[in-house]
Every structure is written in C-alpha cells, then in structure tokens.
Amino acid sequence: MRARMAIAISGQQVEFREVLLKDKPPSMIELSSKGTVPVLLLKSGQVIDESLDVIDWALNLSDPDNWLRSNKSEKSLELIHTNDNEFKHHLDRYKYSKRYDNEDPLIHREKCLIFIDKLEKQLSSSQFLYDDEISALDISILPFIRQFRIADMNWFDSLQKPNIQDWLMKFLESKLFKSIMMKYDKWEEGDEKIFFPN
Incomplete structure (x- = not known):
C-alpha cells in the first residue's frame, strides 16, 4: 500500500500483477526468493523487493509534494524503524494471534499502544x-x-486518541487512498498487461 501511494504520487506507471501470497507465481519467486510483496523489476534488471526502497525509487524520480523531506530527519527514520520492527512484531501477534503458539493478543495490543501513544503525542503539534x-x-x-x-475497529475507534484517529481517517477518506486501493483480479501467466496507476 505504501509503495503504491508513492508510485501514484510520483507519476510513475508500472506494469501491475496482483498475486496471492498463498499461491505465489514461480516468476515472482525467481525475482525475489523472499516471497513477499512488493517486488519491482526495473528495466535495468534491478529488483527492488522492499516497500521502503520502492518509495525511495519512485520519489527520487519525481517528488512533486516533497514527501522525502521527512527522510532528512533522524527522528523520522527512527519512527519508521520502530514501526517496521517492534510495532509490526506486536501487530502480527495481535491481529494474527492464531498463527502463533502461546501468544496472548491482548498483551501484544498493549505493546502496540506504546507506539500509538508516541504517534498521538507527535500529532498534537502538527496535522501530520x-x-x-x-x-x-x-x-x-x-x-x-x-x-x-482493522483488528478491532470498535475498540480502536473508542480510544481517547483523537489525533491518531483523525490522522488515519484523513488518509482513508482521501482520493489518493481510494485510487490506490482499487481491486484487481489475480494475475495469471499470459494475462494481458495492466498498468498502475491506470
């Protein structure tokens, strides 16, 4: 999702293939043995298979709204690192607790709130x-x-955390978000090419 947003705002267009992670096409595995999305194959033959790297690739080509300005801040990079590591670790065990043995989802939800509280505080002094x-x-x-x-919408919406809730809803209701969340049919070998954004 974050890679799609960067590609869309940068004005780049890529050939798009929707895949199911439980039924990965062999051509995807050949490009990236990680077996996760996104996987971006450049004309040069270079493969980019980390979403943050796709963001950098797209915005370094064209950054009309200067989104990359935040990457000059060490604090911003630390927040992204915490998000992609500690927060994601606990989020997975909260939202997908059945995939893990002996994990209490509510304990991990509380751990997630530590990061949520940090964002709530950060949003008290700016809109983003x-x-x-x-x-x-x-x-x-x-x-x-x-x-x-999404893990528990009613619970999240009942929290006394107006800053993060308002911030999230700004995105969910935005034209950009709605445009990048279009549904695509699963890609099959031999399908006609489709492009994103279309």
Missing part, C-alpha cells in the same frame, strides 16, 4: 507526523496503523 503536510513518514507508517484499527 512530520509537519502540517503529508510526507514519506506518514505513508510509511499508515498501512500498519490501518491494520491495527
């Missing part, structure tokens, strides 16, 4: 996480906060 405009910091963290809410 870096300043008053969207930046790469926001889109890097957004998908994970969205998943945290």
